[in-house]
Amino acid sequence: MILPQHQMEMAENSAKVSQLFGMCSALRSQGKNPVDLTLGNPLEKPLPAFYEALHEVAAELEREPDNPHRYMPNPGYLATREVMAQALSKRTHLDLKASDIWMIAGCANGLDVCLASLLAPGQEVIMLTPGFMEYARYIEQNQGIVRMVRSSTDWGIDHSALVAAINDQTQVLLLNFPNNPTGRVLEESELAALAETLTQIEKRRGKPILVLEDSPYDQLVFEDHLPSCLMRFYRHSIYMTSFSKSHGLAGERLGYMALHPEWGTPTERAMLETILTNNLRCRVINAPGIMQRVVARIGPAACVDLKGCEKRLRRLESALLKAGFRLKPAKGGFYIFAQLPPSISWEKWTDWALASDEPILSVPGPFFGGSNYADHVRFAVTVPEADIERACRRLENWDHDERSSHV
Ligand SMILES: Cc1ncc(COP(=O)(O)O)c(C=O)c1O
Numbered sequence: 001m002i003l004p005q006h007q008m009e010m011a012e013n014s015a016k017v018s019q020l021f022g023m024c025s026a027l028r029s030q031g032k033n034p035v036d037l038t039l040g041n042p043l044e045k046p047l048p049a050f051y052e053a054l055h056e057v058a059a060e061l062e063r064e065p066d067n068p069h070r071y072m073p074n075p076g077y078l079a080t081r082e083v084m085a086q087a088l089s090k091r092t093h094l095d096l097k098a099s100d101i102w103m104i105a106g107c108a109n110g111l112d113v114c115l116a117s118l119l120a121p122g123q124e125v126i127m128l129t130p131g132f133m134e135y136a137r138y139i140e141q142n143q144g145i146v147r148m149v150r151s152s153t154d155w156g157i158d159h160s161a162l163v164a165a166i167n168d169q170t171q172v173l174l175l176n177f178p179n180n181p182t183g184r185v186l187e188e189s190e191l192a193a194l195a196e197t198l199t200q201i202e203k204r205r206g207k208p209i210l211v212l213e214d215s216p217y218d219q220l221v222f223e224d225h226l227p228s229c230l231m232r233f234y235r236h237s238i239y240m241t242s243f244s245k246s247h248g249l250a251g252e253r254l255g256y257m258a259l260h261p262e263w264g265t266p267t268e269r270a271m272l273e274t275i276l277t278n279n280l281r282c283r284v285i286n287a288p289g290i291m292q293r294v295v296a297r298i299g300p301a302a303c304v305d306l307k308g309c310e311k312r313l314r315r316l317e318s319a320l321l322k323a324g325f326r327l328k329p330a331k332g333g334f335y336i337f338a339q340l341p342p343s344i345s346w347e348k349w350t351d352w353a354l355a356s357d358e359p360i361l362s363v364p365g366p367f368f369g370g371s372n373y374a375d376h377v378r379f380a381v382t383v384p385e386a387d388i389e390r391a392c393r394r395l396e397n398w399d400h401d402e403r404s405s406h407v
Pocket residue numbers: 040105106107108109132176180214216241242243244250255
């Protein structure tokens with residue numbers, strides 16, 4: 001066999017995902033007008049300030065006598081890292097410096113770099129379900145073993161399930177709040193409680209669990225304050241975010257990760273700094289330079305307007321509730337993770353959802369953690385309001401007679 005077996009297996013799994021995401025164009029070519037609620041691809045354009053800064057940066061670069069596009073230090077431009085360190089220090093009440101920050105090509109890149117840096121072959125990584133299934137790919141690509149732990153019934157942390165899943169091989173805990181797919185945010189008291197549980201575990205087994213906080217949705221919260229992060233309460237953590245969702249820049253690939261200033265002993269920390277930098281260099285050399293200059297200028301808090309996203313989300317939540325779905329209102333992010341109405345299976349749901357000139361496309365719950373979520377569906381609201389309206393009108397007319405005809 002020319003290609004590695006496990007890569008071929010991963011390709012087979014991702015073929016299922018591509019098939020789902022490719023369905024929209026297939027339906028369009030049949031003359032249908034689908035409402036595609038599958039992918040969380042940011043709809044809102046970056047703020048006007050972004051384009052102004054882009055013009056300014058372009059003009060300045062052009063005027064520079066020396067080539068400003070040469071290689072830079074692998075962790076990124078110092079000035080940009082300083083801006084990120086200041087912003088995160090405010091949120092965490094920690095004293096982060098530029099040297100604690102690495103600019104990354106989005107969280108996907110940061111996760112890969114961190115897992116490569118922290119895992120020995122065969123070590124376990126805990127991910128919470130329902131959760132982002134690409135994690136399994138990043139973990140396996142870096143020779144780790146995936147251990148899935150179910151969230152509590154309100155989609156928070158189930159401490160006893162977490163403690164029960166930890167063994168000598170456990171190296172990393174992956175966290176994602178605001179969560180994809182549930183929209184759950186962790187309150188400060190919950191973060192402090194989690195830090196306490198992790199500290200107890202460290203005392204018991206004599207080595208810490210290393211936490212990776214993957215927070216690309218952290219600015220997309222429908223409250224007037226940003227959520228806190230575990231890094232504030234727990235020193236063995238790396239926090240990462242990106243400008244993919246908050247700034248509408250998913251295609252431009254920029255984010256940053258921060259290592260807690262008191263991570264490990266000074267020697268361990270210095271070693272980890274070198275390892276992270278080496279792994280970043282092996283993967284992307286450095287994060288995109290022009291974007292680093294532009295985002296530093298407008299600031300990491302220059303988030304797109306969330307009003308439209310929240311309006312679409314609440315509208316769809318209410319139509320789903322009327323149609324008999326059960327759900328917990330999302331506190332942040334792009335998604336609704338809803339439980340199908342009693343006695344309606346995924347097959348019945350999709351039969352009905354697709355049997356129209358305006359088919360509704362959604363993602364089956366098992367994509368977020370296996371058969372435990374067979375009765376759930378994820379909807380992304382990153383489509384225009386008119387599309388959400390079309391979906392809602394159909395849902396509101398999904399009366400019981402019509403339902404039974406699709407049983
Ligand atoms: C939970 C989660 N993590 C990471 C990513 C990757 O984001 P980025 O564009 O920052 O690489 C996504 C993208 O959808 C996501 O939902």
